[in-house]
Amino acid sequence: MTMLRNPVLSLRALALASCLLANGALAATQAPSSAPAAAQPKLVVVLVVDGLPQEQVVRYRDQFGQGGFRRLLDQGAWFSNAHQAHGITVTAIGHAAVLSGAYPYQHGVIGNNWIDPVSKTSVYCTEDRAHTYLGEETKPSDGTSPARLRVSTLGDELRYASGQRSKVVAVSGKDRGAILLAGKTGTAYMYMDKSGNFASSSFYMQQHPEWVQRFQAAKPQDRYYGKSWRPLLDDAAYAGDAADDATPSTAAARNRFPFSYYSESGNIDAGYYGRLKVGPFLDELTLDFARAAVEGENLGKNPAGVPDILGVSLSSHDYVNHAFGPESKMSHDHLQRLDRMLAQFFGYLDQRVGLDNVLVVLTADHGFPNVPEFAQSQHMDAQxxxxxxxxxxxxxxxxxxxxxxxxxxxxxxxxxxxxxxxxxxxxxxxxxxxxxxxxxxxxxxxxxxxxxxxxxxxxxxxxxxxxxxxxxxxxxxxxxxxxxxxxxYWYFGSGTSGTSHGSPYAYDTNVPLMVMGKRWIKPGAYGQYAEVVDIAPTLAHLLRIRPPAAAEGRVLTETLR
The missing domain is CATH 3.30.1360.150 (Gyrase A; domain 2)
Structure with missing residues (x-):
């Protein structure tokens, strides 16, 4: 059933029609029929780059290739003044906002960790001791379900509207990055830093599907052992970055460029898999797993003819920025490498599903301040x-x-x-x-x-x-x-190196918001104020479903065809 969105406008339209009929205008001329609405996207791809401040996209834009960030900037709608509009800018809260369209005071995810007000003990945002990882070691505080998310997500509403026929899959290097995108009724897969596998939990299933088992059996995570991460571009490209010795880093000095992937034991083990998180290779693995999910779940080619959602949270940029700061050569290079990865991924989606059938959103869960020592060198009061x-x-x-x-x-x-x-x-x-x-x-x-x-x-x-x-x-x-x-420029921390986020200031709140879809989105650079909570209502409008229950964002109508 089609429902009228605005009864006041409808009454005005009826009044106008009556007036025209009285004057004989409608009898004399036949109004042209309106153009048919564009079909729903077959696949919605939601990309969250963990810890990517908007200013890095602008600062390094001229060095991007043609198919990644530049494709989004040129062929999509890009908001320069978009924000994670809540005061505690951390991974869990930011990811919860993307597809719920809600703020923490409603969705209930108030941090990565917080204090239980009754027991006064720390709880983790996605911990659920009733569930365990499939085939992997599970600690009590590991993230295994969305039980602490108190609201619905876009995926939940799509699954409801489609009679559970739509598929919603999310993958991330962090459990919270996958779980909070998947919502209550989707399926989340997360990187296991003890084994290098991507795994789900018993909340979603009792056994991995065959395509996941095949991916795990191939052990793609082992292919980087003994390799190094070296700069992608010529030295001149990094001339404006902070010098390696200008800011203290949380990583050992030997892990500046070239950054080596190894383990202290000399064998492929948990030490190596943990080291993979800092640098481009975890993101490469995440996108490889996303491709496997597209094929394994037949995303974008749903036999029921309904749309699917793929959420991909790319975690490594956050780890790099924590360790080295967004002003570093490491962070600069990582973003360039991620740009090339996205170009390959978009090319894959074009071949597999056809980009004309895909709606792509890219945003971030939070931004990043500079390392305090670097900020001090710029005459800022930072500690x-x-x-x-x-x-x-x-x-x-x-x-x-x-x-x-x-x-x-x-x-x-x-x-x-x-x-x-x-x-x-x-x-x-x-x-x-x-x-x-x-x-x-x-x-x-x-x-x-x-x-x-x-x-x-x-x-x-x-x-x-x-x-x-x-x-x-x-x-x-x-x-x-x-x-x-x-x-x-201050932040809570007791260390002596690296940097962190979490404040209500623009360097932490101002994040990319890009939407690309040829049939639905008008390309352009938009200076209007926008928020990450606007994503879910906008996608709900395009998918013709109700918005998530606690969504407070607006539909970004200025971008719609």
Missing amino acids: RLDGEKLMAALNQHLDERFKAGKLVAAWSLPNIHLDYAQIEKSGLKRDEVEQAAARFLLKQNGVAEVFTRGQMESSAVGGTRLATLMRRAWHRELSGDLMTVTKP
Whole structure:
């Protein structure tokens, strides 16, 4: 049944028709029939490049080849002002946003890890102890299901609308990257860094299909042992990058270029498979597995004639940026290599399904700040803020102030959980303790803002963009009693090298958003503000299905043919 989207406009149309009939205009001329709507895409491919800031796409654009990022930029719609519009920019939250169209305060994924408000112990975003990996070692905190995702995704809605005939498959180098794209009713496959396999979990099936077994048996992950990652381009291409010795790296000095893939034991083992994550080869394996999934599941050629979804989360850029920083030669080169991989993948899809039948979306789960030492060389106030020291100082201050012992029960920054039972037992008022803690934290070097539970629950956080982003990231049932925001270019970390993300600032929120599909999308560079949560409603519109339950994004109508 076709439903009218806007009854007001429909009434206006009827009124206009009545007026024209009265004047004899409709009797004299026959209105031309409208052009038929484009057919639904046979395959929707959603690509998430983990840890890719928008500025890197712009900065290195001239060096891209013809078939990868440049193809998306030239043949698709590209938003330069697109954002992961929530205040805690980490992998799990960003991936949850892509196909749910929802913010953390609804979808319930408030971090990669967070504190359970009852037990005060750490939980992982996709852990589910009722399920295990298939044929692989499974630790209690490993990601095995979407149980903690509280809302539906685009794939769930497509599966519902098609009577479960549409197929939804997601693959990633990280469990959370695959699971949060697959949703509740899709199927997720993730890289196992102990064996180098891609595997699913008992949440989805009891045994891998034959095509997965064939892929595993071929052991493509072993082909890189003893190889090195070397620069793809001439030396002059990297002239604007930070010098290797300009910033401390989390990787050993011997693993600057050329970056070698080996194990300390001298054999192919878990050490080697773990090392594969930093560099281009994990992404190459992920795309190889995606090809196997397209063929094994016959994606884009569904016998039922319904659309399918393939989610691919490419994890390596995040690992490279953490270790070396987005200003590094390593990060620069990795993006160029990924560009060539995407070109090959798009070529494969064209041959297998036909790109005219495929709708492609590319985005990222978060951006990245520079390594603090590099930012300092650019005269920025940038440092790492040691969370353990900060919490110890806060507990000491509260004890001195209230004489009630340890009042910080647990923390997983930026969230801090107070011991309300101890507060009440000591005859104290919650608001008084919250405000005293907030005042102390605001005096600490590197802290820009603190929001309390009282402020969040009463919506008294103010109207700034920063406050809006943090409010979206706060979940009433799960989040802490205090949320602490660092100053720009600072981040929570106790190390002495590398960098990390997680802030509400543009370097962490501004990510690529590209949509390509010849039949449905008008190519061009769009300067309008857009959000990653706009992806799911836009795809739902094109697939002619209802949007995910908690979606708050808009349909990107300016891009539609």
